[in-house]
Amino acid sequence: xxxxxxxxxxxxxxxxxxxxxxxxxxxxxxxxxxxxxxxxxxxxxxxxxxxxxxxxxxxxxxxxxxxxxxxxxxxxxxxxxxxxxxxxxxxxxxxxxxxxxxxxxxxxxxxxxxxxxxxxxxxxxxxxxxxxxxxxxxxxxxxxxxxxxxxxxxxxxxxxxxxxxxxxxxxxxxxxxxxxxxxxxxxxxxxxxxxxxxxxxxxxxxxxxxxxxxxxxxxxxxxxxxxxxxxxxxxxxxxxxxxxxxxxxxxxxxxxxxxxxxxxxxxxxxxxxxxxxxxxxxxxxxxxxxxxxxxxxxxxxxxxxxxxxxxxxxxxxxxxxxxxxxxxxxxxxxxxxxxxxxxxxxxxxxxxxxxxxxxxxxxxxxxxxxxxxxxxxxxxxxxxxxxxxxxxxxxxxxxx
Amino acid sequence: xxxxxxxxxxxxxxxxxxxxxxxxxxxxxxxxxxxxxxxxxxxxxxxxxxxxxxxxxxxxxxxxxxxxxxxxxxxxxxxxxxxxxxxxxxxxxxxxxxxxxxxxxxxxxxxxxxxxxxxxxxxxxxxxxxxxxxxxxxxxxxxxxxxxxxxxxxxxxxxxxxxxxxxxxxxxxxxxxxxxxxxxxxxxxxxxxxxxxxxxxxxxxxxxxxxxxxxxxxxxxxxxxxxxxxxxxxxxxxxxxxxxx
Numbered sequence: 001x002x003x004x005x006x007x008x009x010x011x012x013x014x015x016x017x018x019x020x021x022x023x024x025x026x027x028x029x030x031x032x033x034x035x036x037x038x039x040x041x042x043x044x045x046x047x048x049x050x051x052x053x054x055x056x057x058x059x060x061x062x063x064x065x066x067x068x069x070x071x072x073x074x075x076x077x078x079x080x081x082x083x084x085x086x087x088x089x090x091x092x093x094x095x096x097x098x099x100x101x102x103x104x105x106x107x108x109x110x111x112x113x114x115x116x117x118x119x120x121x122x123x124x125x126x127x128x129x130x131x132x133x134x135x136x137x138x139x140x141x142x143x144x145x146x147x148x149x150x151x152x153x154x155x156x157x158x159x160x161x162x163x164x165x166x167x168x169x170x171x172x173x174x175x176x177x178x179x180x181x182x183x184x185x186x187x188x189x190x191x192x193x194x195x196x197x198x199x200x201x202x203x204x205x206x207x208x209x210x211x212x213x214x215x216x217x218x219x220x221x222x223x224x225x226x227x228x229x230x231x232x233x234x235x236x237x238x239x240x241x242x243x244x245x246x247x248x249x250x251x252x253x254x255x256x257x258x259x260x261x262x263x264x265x266x267x268x269x270x271x272x273x274x275x276x277x278x279x280x281x282x283x284x285x286x287x288x289x290x291x292x293x294x295x296x297x298x299x300x301x302x303x304x305x306x307x308x309x310x311x312x313x314x315x316x317x318x319x320x321x322x323x324x325x326x327x328x329x330x331x332x333x334x335x336x337x338x339x340x341x342x343x344x345x346x347x348x349x350x351x352x353x354x355x356x357x358x359x360x361x362x363x364x365x366x367x368x369x370x371x372x373x374x375x376x377x378x379x380x381x382x383x384x385x386x387x388x389x390x391x392x393x394x395x396x397x398x399x400x
Numbered sequence: 401x402x403x404x405x406x407x408x409x410x411x412x413x414x415x416x417x418x419x420x421x422x423x424x425x426x427x428x429x430x431x432x433x434x435x436x437x438x439x440x441x442x443x444x445x446x447x448x449x450x451x452x453x454x455x456x457x458x459x460x461x462x463x464x465x466x467x468x469x470x471x472x473x474x475x476x477x478x479x480x481x482x483x484x485x486x487x488x489x490x491x492x493x494x495x496x497x498x499x500x501x502x503x504x505x506x507x508x509x510x511x512x513x514x515x516x517x518x519x520x521x522x523x524x525x526x527x528x529x530x531x532x533x534x535x536x537x538x539x540x541x542x543x544x545x546x547x548x549x550x551x552x553x554x555x556x557x558x559x560x561x562x563x564x565x566x567x568x569x570x571x572x573x574x575x576x577x578x579x580x581x582x583x584x585x586x587x588x589x590x591x592x593x594x595x596x597x598x599x600x601x602x603x604x605x606x607x608x609x610x611x612x613x614x615x616x617x618x619x620x621x622x623x624x625x626x627x628x629x630x631x632x633x634x635x636x637x638x639x640x641x642x643x644x645x
Contacts, residue, residue, distance in 0.1 A: 008506060020493060
C-alpha cells in the first residue's frame, strides 16, 4: 500500500474541495453560522416574546355574576385582568383571539359558596393558544387562592388548624450529579446532531469527488496516472471522512457555544432556574470515538453511491432520501423507552445513536459498546470495500 | 514501442446487446514515428486508445506499450505513457502549475527533478504568463497547453493522442500539431487518432483506417495512394468505408 500516493491524492482533493464555495457553505457556514444563529435566534425570540406576553394583561369576560357581588368585587379589584363586557358570542371571540378567556359564574355562586353547597366556576379558553393559556393560569391561580382562603376561614371558624388539610408534604430530591442530569438531557440531542452533521458534511464532497469528476471529465485524466485505483479511492474517501468529521466537530463547537449563551440568557430570564449544562469531557470523547466508524461508513457508502451515479444530479437524488432515512434512526435516541440491547446494537446508525445517549448519561455497558463499535467497524469496512470495487469497474466509471 | 495483437473490446448493453467496439485489431508503432488511426465517429478509435492507456481492459487479445503488457502491468504502462484526449479535462480549481505538479508527483517525481522540468516545460510551451491562473479561467488553447504539459511532465517514451485538436482554433491546433511533430523528433513513439484528413496527411508516418472496430487498411500515405489509386486521403477513406463488409 503506497501511503505516499494516498497522501498525494488526499492533499490535492482537499485543496481542490476547499476552493469550492459550496464546500465552505456546507462544511463551515451552515454548521458554524447558520444553525447556531437559527437555534439561538429562535430561542431568544421565544424567550423575549414569552416574557412580553407574560407582562400583557389578559382580556377576560365574566358571564353571570350579577348575583355574586363578593366574587365580582374581588375580580374587579384584581389588576391582573382587563374585563370586557359580556357577550353571548364569547366562544367566537376567544377563538378569534379578541379576548383571552371567559369566566362562567353560575347563578347564586356567592350564596352557594357561603352555604357550603357544591358549585363550579367554568373558565373558557383556547387550548394551546399562548395568551389564552396565560389567562387560564392567572384565573386558576386567582380562584385557587380564593378557595384556599375560604377553606382557611372555615377551619378557623371551627378552631381547626390549617395543617389538617396537609397531613404530610411530598418533596422531590434529585440524587444524580449535575453532570449526569445534564448528560441525560444532552444525550437525547447530541448523538442525533453529530450523526446528521456527519452525514450532511459527507454528501457534497462524496458527490463532487466521484460523479462530479465524471461530469467535468477529470476522472479519465486521473485514471491515466500510474497510481493504483485502490489508492485513488482511499485518498478520496479520506477527504470525504475529513470533511464529514470537520462538519460534525464544528457543528458541535458552535452549537455548544450557542447553548452556553442560551443558558445564560434563559437562565437569567428564569431567575435562577438555569438549565443544567455540564458535559463530561471523557463522555464526549467516547461518543466521538463511537462516531468514527459511523463516519467511515457514511463516507464509504456515499462514495460508492457517487461513483455509481452518472451525474451529480443523479447522486443527489440518491443521497437526499438517504439523509431522511438516516435521520429517523438517529432521532430514536430522543424517544423514551427505547433501550440499547444486543439486537439494536447491530442496527447501523440506531446503535450509535443509542450508545451515544447512554454514554452521555454516564452509563457504560461495555458489552453493548463493544458490539456497537465492532459491528460499525464491519459495516464501514464493507462500505469502503464496495467503493474500492466500484472504482475498479469500468462499466461504473464510464456509465453514461 | 506499441504492439497490439488481436485486441478486442466488447461492450454489453441491455438495449443494444453486444457491441464490438474494437475487433481483433493488430498493429505495431515504432519509436520516432507517428501512427495515425483514422476513422469516423464511433469507429472505435477512442476505445482502442483507452485500451492502450489501460483505462479500459480488453475483452481478448493483448497489447504491449513501452515494453509492458496492458493486461498484467497496467500501472507500469501508465507510468510510461502520456495520454491526451478530449475526455481528459483539467481540474478547474487548480492553477496550471499545481495541476502539472500534481501529475508529476503522481508519476513519482521528486522535487529535484520536478521543479526544473516544470520550469523548462512552462518556458518551452510559453505558459509562464498563466502558470498561476486557475484552469477554469483559461482559454481553450491555454488549457490544451496545460494538458500537454501534464502528459510530458514525466517525460514518457510513448505518447497517445485522441483527437487532440478537437475544439481548438487554428492557432491552438497548429501549436498542438507542432508539439506532436516535436515528440517524434525526440524519438518518442506516437499514436494519434483523428477524423481530420489534413492532420493525418501532415503528421502520420503510418495511417490505419478503422471502421466498425476493425482496421480496414494500413500503410504510409504513399502506400495507400498506390493501393487505392487515389491521391486524396478523403477519397481513399470513403472507398475503404464503402467497400467494408
